[in-house]
Amino acid sequence: MKKILFVSWQVGMGHITRDIAIVKELYRRNPGIDVSWLAHPLACKVLEQEGEAIHPQSIQSADYCLAATKCMNDFNLNVFKYISVSEKAWAKNVELFRKVISNQDFDLIIGDESYEILRALGDKRIELKTKMIVIEDFIGVQAMTKNPIEFLGVYLKNRRLASSPPKLASQVTRFFVGEMDDIPDKTYGLGLPNRREIANKYYNILGHVIRFNPADYTDKATVRKKLGYGKGPLIICATGGMFAGKELLELSAKAYSIVKKEIPGLRMISVCGELYGSKTPDIPKDIEMHSYIHNIYKHYAACDIAIVVGGGSTTIELTALRTPFIFFPLENQFDQQLYVAERIARHGAGIKMRYYETTPEILADAIIKNIGKEAAWPPINANGAEKAAILINQILTNVK
Numbered sequence: 419m420k421k422i423l424f425v426s427w428q429v430g431m432g433h434i435t436r437d438i439a440i441v442k443e444l445y446r447r448n449p450g451i452d453v454s455w456l457a458h459p460l461a462c463k464v465l466e467q468e469g470e471a472i473h474p475q476s477i478q479s480a481d482y483c484l485a486a487t488k489c490m491n492d493f494n495l496n497v498f499k500y501i502s503v504s505e506k507a508w509a510k511n512v513e514l515f516r517k518v519i520s521n522q523d524f525d526l527i528i529g530d531e532s533y534e535i536l537r538a539l540g541d542k543r544i545e546l547k548t549k550m551i552v553i554e555d556f557i558g559v560q561a562m563t564k565n566p567i568e569f570l571g572v573y574l575k576n577r578r579l580a581s582s583p584p585k586l587a588s589q590v591t592r593f594f595v596g597e598m599d600d601i602p603d604k605t606y607g608l609g610l611p612n613r614r615e616i617a618n619k620y621y622n623i624l625g626h627v628i629r630f631n632p633a634d635y636t637d638k639a640t641v642r643k644k645l646g647y648g649k650g651p652l653i654i655c656a657t658g659g660m661f662a663g664k665e666l667l668e669l670s671a672k673a674y675s676i677v678k679k680e681i682p683g684l685r686m687i688s689v690c691g692e693l694y695g696s697k698t699p700d701i702p703k704d705i706e707m708h709s710y711i712h713n714i715y716k717h718y719a720a721c722d723i724a725i726v727v728g729g730g731s732t733t734i735e736l737t738a739l740r741t742p743f744i745f746f747p748l749e750n751q752f753d754q755q756l757y758v759a760e761r762i763a764r765h766g767a768g769i770k771m772r773y774y775e776t777t778p779e780i781l782a783d784a785i786i787k788n789i790g791k792e793a794a795w796p797p798i799n800a801n802g803a804e805k806a807a808i809l810i811n812q813i814l815t816n817v818k
Contacts, residue, residue: 419452420814423473423518425529426457427511429482431658431691432731433530434461436595436803437553438468439629443807448814456518458482467712478514480507486662493665493773494749501575508534516544524548525817526810531555536582539589546589549813553806555595555730557613557621558606560752576606580613583620591813592621593806595730597799600761622809627731627802632738635719642720650683651789654717655725657691658732664690664699665773666746670725671701672778677785687721689714715739722790725781728754728770730761737767738800740793744769744784746776766795 426437434457441453454473455465458481462472485507489500512534519527527550529535536552538544558579561572583592594601594617603614617623635641642649655670657663667688678684687706690699701707711717718724719739726732728747736743745768747754762768769784 419450420448420525420817421523422451422453422814423522423524423527424453424455424457425515425527425532425535426455426461427479427482427534428458428531429486430729430731431460431464432729434464435629436627436731437528437530438464438470439627439803440553440806440810441470442629443803444810447807448811451814454524456515463710464712473518475514475518480510480514482507490662493662493746495662495751501571508537512538512544519544519547526551526814528553528810536586536590537578539586540578540582548817549591550589551591551593551810551813553593553595554621556753556757557594557601557617560756562750562752562755573607577610580606580610580616583616587620591809593809594621594623595627595802596623596761597625598623599764600757602757622805624802624805625799626734626738627806628735628738628800629803630715630735632740632797632800635716635739638720641716645716645720647720650685651681652721653677653684653686653723653725653785653789654689654714654721655686656689656711656714656727656732658727658729662748663727666725666727667699667701669773669776669778669781671699671705673781673785674705675702676778676782677789680786681789687717718743723785723788725785728758730754730758733758733762733768734798737762737765737795738798740767740795740797742769742788742791742793743767744771744781744788746771746773749773765798767793 424437424441426434444451454471456473456476456479457465458479460483462476465472482504485504486500488503489496515535526548529550530553532552559572559575561568601614601617605612653674655667667690674686688701689708689711715735718736718741721741724736724741724743726743726745728745733745747759759770769788
């Protein structure tokens with residue numbers, strides 16, 4: 419039996435759900451594997467529901483979500499403050515990782531955006547006894563302001579990111595979630611290599627990793643019946659498991675109060691995620707509030723429009739389901755504002771809106787114009803988990 423350690427510490431639910439999708443496909447192709455997870459607390463809840471084996475030392479993992487709450491203000495994420503605040507958490511998790519791999523042998527290690535481990539490997543603070551796969555969904559960081567300090571920080575970060583793939587190529591195999599067109603055809607910075615060229619040389623391009631078969635959810639009426647929904651119009655508003663989003667839920671609730679006057683029988687369900695100590699969103703009692711809905715993609719398939727934070731996994735799932743959706747990237751979050759938004763625009767899906775520019779009236783108008791609207795974009799390729807499983811099996815085959 420091949421033993422795999424899967425590290426999934428990154429913020430947001432999109433990481434753990436795509437990781438599970440890959441592992442399920444791996445089980446299907448190779449039942450003779452044993453996967454043990456090092457994950458953050460919220461991810462562990464999902465893993466438990468999926469019947470996955472959580473490593474006993476996972477409980478010692480530092481929670482990056484808690485660090486991120488210190489960097490959020492009114493739907494605005496200060497990314498570089500987050501990087502600074504996360505240093506202690508990164509150091510704690512690197513030490514935990516070192517202890518785990520020192521005390522137990524694995525045939526393969528997989529990490530979802532395990533930048534803390536990559537940095538420690540590059541600095542020779544840890545040594546691997548086996549091959550490691552790292553899954554990423556963006557290549558290179560971007561400055562979101564004209565602050566010269568931020569520009570310098572971005573340059574130094576990109577210089578490290580650009581040097582990592584060739585430096586660690588003998589130890590680390592890279593997977594990219596998305597398509598080659600999702601990688602900017604530009605350099606990491608002055609005097610640094612081209613991002614797409616680095617990706618072409620050092621990354622395996624998976625395509626989109628989606629945890630379901632979109633073909634199973636084309637019949638909206640059947641999906642709604644299974645979930646117990648009636649025939650009335652339905653809106654799902656969700657933070658995607660993020661530590662942020664209270665402001666979006668409240669904005670959407672105000673818009674709902676306007677829209678329901680125009681659309682009889684309208685129903686809204688809000689999903690607030692953990693929100694990590696934030697006050698409960700101030701929303702009307704006729705809106706159903708949930709902290710978490712397992713396999714929320716089924717509810718996205720059932721609804722007539724979704725309103726979400728602009729995370730990569732959520733928006734691409736909605737694109738695959740061909741459900742109308744409005745998404746709000748976190749302010750100053752380069753990945754959501756640039757890479758995710760450009761990816762969704764390239765597919766012709768979704769409506770990007772800016773939180774600071776959107777009033778309840780503007781959002782209400784967008785809902786009325788798009789609720790129940792038939793998707794105009796073509797179906798997307800959704801076999802990324804299958805491709806990842808094939809590549810992982812190839813690596814495991816070569817493990818002695």
